[in-house]
Amino acid sequence: xxxxxxxxxxxxxxxxxxVAFWCNPISGxxxxxxxxxxxxxxxxxxxxxxxxxxxxxxxxxxxxxSAERLKGVDSTLKIQPAELGDSAVYLCASSRxxxxxxxxxxxxxxxxxxx
Amino acid sequence: GENVEQHPSTLSVQEGDSAVIKCTYSDSASNYFPWYKQELxxxxxxxxxxxxxxxxxxxxxIAVTLNKTAKHFSLHITETQPExxxxxxxxxQFGNEKLTFGTGTRLTIIP
Numbered sequence: 001x002x003x004x005x006x007x008x009x010x011x012x013x014x015x016x017x018x019v020a021f022w023c024n025p026i027s028g029x030x031x032x033x034x035x036x037x038x039x040x041x042x043x044x045x046x047x048x049x050x051x052x053x054x055x056x057x058x059x060x061x062x063x064x065x066s067a068e069r070l071k072g073v074d075s076t077l078k079i080q081p082a083e084l085g086d087s088a089v090y091l092c093a094s095s096r097x098x099x100x101x102x103x104x105x106x107x108x109x110x111x112x113x114x115x
Numbered sequence: 116g117e118n119v120e121q122h123p124s125t126l127s128v129q130e131g132d133s134a135v136i137k138c139t140y141s142d143s144a145s146n147y148f149p150w151y152k153q154e155l156x157x158x159x160x161x162x163x164x165x166x167x168x169x170x171x172x173x174x175x176x177i178a179v180t181l182n183k184t185a186k187h188f189s190l191h192i193t194e195t196q197p198e199x200x201x202x203x204x205x206x207x208q209f210g211n212e213k214l215t216f217g218t219g220t221r222l223t224i225i226p
Contacts, residue, residue, distance in 0.1 A: 004158070033213075042119075042204045042216025043159065056213060091158055102147045102208060106158035 002026070004107030006092050012113045018080035021110045025073065025094030032069060033104060034077050035091040043091055043106075049075065050097060082114045117142045119207050121217025129225050134195055136220045138205035139187040145207040148188045149214070150179060153202045163190070192222075200224045 005024040013019050025032050030051050035043035046065065048056040051072040060067065064083070069075040079086055089109040095102065118141040128134045140148075146167035151159035165172045165179045165188065172179050176195075181188040192199055205217040 040219070042206070042219055043214075044216070045213040048213065093158075103149070103161060103164065104214060105161060106151075108156075108158045 004092055004094055004105055006107040006110055008110055009108060010111050010113075012115065013082055015084055015114050016081040018078065019082055019112060020079075021077045021090050021092075021112075023075045023077070023092030023107060025075075025092070026105055028096065029094035029105075030072070030097035031095045032075050033093040033095075034067060034075070035093065035106075037089040037091055037109070039088070046077070079112075082112075084114050087112055087114045117145065117207055117209065117215040119205060119215050119217045121205050121220060123220060124218065125221045125223070127223045127225055128195055130195055130197060132195055134190075134192045134199070134222055134224075136190045136203055136205070136222070137187060138189070138207075138217050139185075140207040140215075141186070142207065142209055143183075143186060145209045147208040148179070148181060149206050149208075150177075150190050151204045151206065151216075153204065153219075159204060195224045197224050197226055 007022050032049045034046040037043045047060045047067050049069045067077045089111050091106050091109045093104040093106045095104045121138045149164035152162045153159045163174050163177050163179050165181050176193050178191045200223050202219045202221050204219050206214040208214045
């Protein structure tokens with residue numbers, strides 16, 4: 001079974017430019033998460049989807065960040081415009097969802113560097 | 116909100132010895148506690164987890180213990196090997212809410 005797929009793996013952009021990250025979750029996983037991991041820290045949740053619905057986006061900086069999961073499978077996270085402080089690893093994770101299934105599986109992440 | 120503290124931040128052990136990493140959590144309603152291993156340039160990998168109705172769980176050389184009264188849980192790795200070197204994160208979750216991660220422990224196994 002394929003794991004969570006993310007692209008690109010690395011991205012370097014200048015500040016004020018837009019950037020987008022893509023995630024394909026494990027087949028059959030209804031819940032999808034986007035996390036941000038700063039250097040030397042644990043991941044922090046940005047947004048959680050149950051199928052197409054964003055059920056927790058309280059930590060997403062909505063002035064510059066947006067996300068979508070139109071068909072309940074793949075997801076895209078966008079930053080526009082990027083700031084220097086956005087440099088981090090952006091991780092996507094998925095889980096089966098539903099009662100009692102809590103295990104989250106992470107992708108390899110996208111390392112973003114904003115110059 | 117939930118807060119998870121993790122200690123130590125770095126840990127070096129001789130190959131073959133045991134390693135223990137400890138975490139405490141603040142929300143007594145938390146009921147799910149996974150541990151992740153993260154190698155350089157990779158995403159976190161789930162290695163073991165425990166739910167609040169269980170006090171201990173073991174999988175080969177790794178084990179996790181949970182003390183709900185004291186609100187702390189620990190990861191134990193026995194007979195450590197060089198490939199165990201990585202950063203380990205604990206996390207806590209309540210229901211279907213978000214995972215809150217600790218700040219990580221960089222484990223180095225000395226050959």
